[in-house]
Amino acid sequence: MNESPVIDENPPPRSWLGDAHLAAVFLTRLPLPDAGMGDLARAMRAFPLVGLGLGLGAAAIAWAAGGILPPVPAALLAVLALVLATGALHEDGLADLADGLGARGGREKRLEVMRDSRTGAFGVLALVFTVGLRASALAAIPSGWSQCAALVAACALSRALIPAAMQVMGPARPDGLGAGAGSPDATIAATAAGLGLLACLAGLGLSGTLAALLAALAAGGAVIWMARRALGGYTGDVLGAVQQATEIAILLAAAGVLS
Incomplete structure (x- = not known):
């Protein structure tokens, strides 16, 4: 999640459909019409809806692949579908943060390393673990409805918690995503979290x-x-990285409950 969208200082009011469109354009690499400039902070209330759609798509892949493949390859294909649909947006963030935390030096050095487009050893290891843990957790869940439920819950709730994370932290630097998108208010964060929890409950x-x-x-x-x-x-x-860590955790919890 590195890119900073250009935000109109006085965007026109958006409906839920407009917010979902803007959120989908930001979070995915799906061939969607241009959403134009808008209030991304407000559109974050629709993040779990985008996650729900991504989860359903990955579940369809897992369901189809599970009929002809063993559990692990089928699970890997479902994870691959998520990576392709999002353009590895969150995985890239996880890898960059891992490299930054692994760098020697102070805060500015870590931020400098995170800006570097090259991926280091810590970033590569983070990618290996995020794919491996998600796929292995998914493979441990019985195929069919249980895998669908786990994927929807993980994809929706992990994205629903992004606005909440922005509530408890300030931007680390004056440019980048925080400065460009602004911080969602408590109502937006609560709405997103509520929708994510509803997807889990279902x-x-x-x-x-x-x-x-x-x-x-x-x-x-x-x-x-x-x-x-x-x-x-x-x-x-x-x-x-918050999205990836929470998605892994939710899938592991679902594996423990559903298996």
Whole structure:
């Protein structure tokens, strides 16, 4: 999540459909019509809706592949579908943050490393683990409805928590995503979180949702703590890492509940 969209200082009011369109253009690489300039901070309320759509698409891949392939290759194809649909947006953020945290030096040095387009050893290892953990967790879940529920819950709730992460941290630097998009207010963050929890409840039930939420808060909280300590706040890369960490945690929790 590195790129800084150009935001109109006085955007026209957007409907939920308009916010969902802008959120989908920002979060995915799907061939969508240009959303134009708008209030991305407000559109973040639709992040879990975009996640729900991504989860359903990945679930369809997992369902189809599960009928002809063993669980692990089928799960890897579902994860690949998510990577392709998002253009590895969040994975790139996770890799950059891993490289930054692994760099020797102070805050400015870490931020400089994170701006570098090259991926170092820490970034490569982070990518290996995010793909491996998600695929292995998904493979442990029975194919069919259970995998669909887990993917929808993980994709929706992990993106729903991005605005919440921006509530508890300030931008680490004056340019980049924070300066360009602005910070969503508490109402937007609460709306997004509520929609993400509803998606979880629909698929995982109350006990599964509680396990997924606790796991997501622990994983996301760990990333937030490290980012505040090492960088002084969030960047687009930090938010991408929050999404990846919480998605992994939710899938692992779902594997524990559904398997």
